[in-house]
Amino acid sequence: MHPGQLLFAGFEGTQIPEDLAGLVREGRVGGIVLFARNLRGPGQVRDLVAQLHGLAPGDTPLGVAIDQEGGRVQRLRAPWTEWPPMRRLGERDDLAETVRVARALALELADLGIDLDFAPVVDVDTNPHNPVIGDRSFGREPERVARHARAFIEAMQGAGVAACAKHFPGHGDTSEDSHLALPRVDHPLGRLLEVELVPFRAAARAGVASMMTAHVLLPCFDPHVPATLCGAAIELLRGEIDYDGVVFGDDFEMAAVAQHFPPREATRRALEAGVDALLVCSRADVRDLVLAELEALPDAVLESGQRRMAALKRRFAGGRLRGPGAPPYPEHARLAAQIADQGVGST
Template identity: 35%
Template sequence: MKLQRMLLIYAIIIGILIVLVGCRTTHTAPAASPTPTPTSELPPASPTPQPPAHDQTMDVLTQMSLTEKIGQMVLVGMDGTAVQPEISSLIKERSVGGVILYSNNVESAKQLSQLLNGLKQVNRDAKSKLPLLLSADQEGGRVSRLPKEIKAFPASMTVGSTNDPKYAYRVGSALGEAMKMAGFNTDYAPVLDVNTNPNNPVIGDRAFGTTANRVTSMGVQEMLGIKSQGVIPVVKHFPGHGDTSVDSHYGLPVVEHDLQRLRTTEFVPFASAIQKGAPVVMVAHILMTKLDPNTPASMSRIIIQDFLRGELNFGGVVISDDMTMEAVGKTIAIGPAAVKAVMAGADIVLVGHDPEQQKAVLDALTAAVQSGKIPQTTIDASVTRIAKLKSDFHLSDQPTAPADVHKVNQLIEAALKK
């Protein structure tokens, strides 16, 4: 009996062990051999998952008409110191994506705030899917757009002469904060041209120096300072306006340097800025004969696609210099020039003056897409980059208070102390 009882106990123990082992095996089996999950229950795998901002950008893109997309690719200037019917119409009816202000648009901090908030209101009333780029050339020195009551910033050459990158960053941060407090969200600065020509009629003290190293070490830090305040810095004027003898506002500059020289001088600050996250690059109206002997850089696919996007690996927004400048106007009508710029790779065409010229650009771009001259995919790629830029910098059309002039001046004074 004892033997039978012991055998029975052993049998029960062995049975329990078998059940336990079986349960464990059943539990761990899916980890070793996963059962395929239906695609309706799990999103398809993506080798390069996109961040949420990009997904939102794509959603916006699919909701936009051709008119809205073309409008985002045109940034315009305006007349007067208050919202005028012409600019209101361009925003409401043509969906222009941004506005540039010049000195004659600015009287005071209070007036500037009212103007910028007024432009935002028009964009809100138009139910635009994207906020406006509100921009100005605030470099410091002789190129300044902030109200006169705000303390002046030094010229870039003065900043560069300190050879102190931390100082350049501090100045850039103050520039960005002053622009933001004034109501802007985009600054066409810093200038990354290497001023190797002492007789340069347009750059001069707008550059940080006469060597690639000085411009790079100081200019890129100023860019990072501006960016730190949530303001979009636009580095300019690619591929390099530093060794020109003609002002592109009045004629077409010609640069004869070969590629080796450009790679060791003119390209250097831009390459560094791009590596450090430059979000926007402005392309100049310059004829670089050794790169593209027939077409100014702003309309050259070789310069924008092969060098800026290809060799320098720039994936951000490309904006042209002002298409109403004589460097363009003396050789080609503005409508065809804008089409050439977009076909070359420009995402935004800047048209600083004249509502009729601005409409001509919008009409020409629309017709070029409708005829198939500009592929729809080109437009979509540009608008995607623009929308992502606006999302990345959290642009908004909500009104802002006028700048506290005393506070702005205090922060500028603190930043400029060496």
């Protein structure tokens, strides 16, 4: 497996740029991340995703990923179903309903050939002033978040789309947005184990295909580097939480990393810390620097990530589940409206 298979990249516009298309053809990029800026309508999206899969070498399927959480973070909007935020599911606390939402969401993605959803958010939203998590979380109680995360993951993956639990080891008690700054969480490890890490343990037990790290500084692990670059944090995930799936580092263009570490240094630190795969969601220059560093790293640093990525792709990648369906999805729309309109259900 080429080292670039550990890189997922994004692009501007509604057509893949030729330089990125060339990297996909050569097997030097492992996946493409789609954003609203790439998506114009059902026909265009279906054709784009089919083109992306068609570019990949025959023996190396391409992963196509998206952030389709519900609420304020969903790249596919009408005529696809617009889902309420996951907080609503946590408030209603009906696991069967969460399962129905996850299955429906997965079906709409699979119909397009999208293999991986960077969802659900399993952060525990303990800070009411948090500018970036809020209602993206299932709630403020660890066990509630954990049980809905597990139901969501099992249902989504049962429908054939890989899930991603984020943002390890917890972005719920921050007062800053890691897109703009480097947040700091001063909790001791004991508190993390009792609160923030409970849903990640549940996600691991659910067999979640991937997790995503938070660009958050936790002095209990390391006072100098964010969790994405921190070996102690990833060791906890692999050991205490017993997780052996793919670990993605969040977008390297976010200020929490980009303002403190050059792209090549951040790449080396992340892979040496135990992160498996990296996201560069916009800039071609950053993407190319990350790729150059991946290609320069020794095999010993890459092997575990390559093994995990190969396993994820064998199970999910390549758009194999693309179905005949197309939006709108009336049954899904009724479900979304019911959840949004009825508020808190019985527990």
